[in-house]
Amino acid sequence: MRVSTAxxxxxxxxxADKALAEPVTITKNGRDRLVVLSAEEYExxxxxxxxxxxxxxxxxxxxxxxxxxxxxxxHEALDDELKDWxx
Numbered sequence: 001m002r003v004s005t006a007x008x009x010x011x012x013x014x015x016a017d018k019a020l021a022e023p024v025t026i027t028k029n030g031r032d033r034l035v036v037l038s039a040e041e042y043e044x045x046x047x048x049x050x051x052x053x054x055x056x057x058x059x060x061x062x063x064x065x066x067x068x069x070x071x072x073x074x075h076e077a078l079d080d081e082l083k084d085w086x087x
Contacts, residue, residue, distance in 0.1 A: 002027060008036075 001018060002025045008015055015024050019036040026034040058066075071078055 001025065002032075004028070005033070 001015075001022060003011070003015060005026055005028050008024070008026045016036065018024055020038045023035050023037045023041070025032050026036065
């Protein structure tokens, strides 16, 4: 959901409740400025950023999934970043 700063201020209670179920993007002059989300979702995102997995911890199934992964359509430019990199 996307709302202007003025609308967010006017409808804070309703929009704060809405942010418990889905992120609410607050805009200023038509540009995204802030995102309000539940504390639970914020904590989940913080935990995800800090998750480190060593290569040895991957299962054979996970390694096979990674090997078969393909870049989704529209992201072909990412292939260019891998051209010079080889393990």
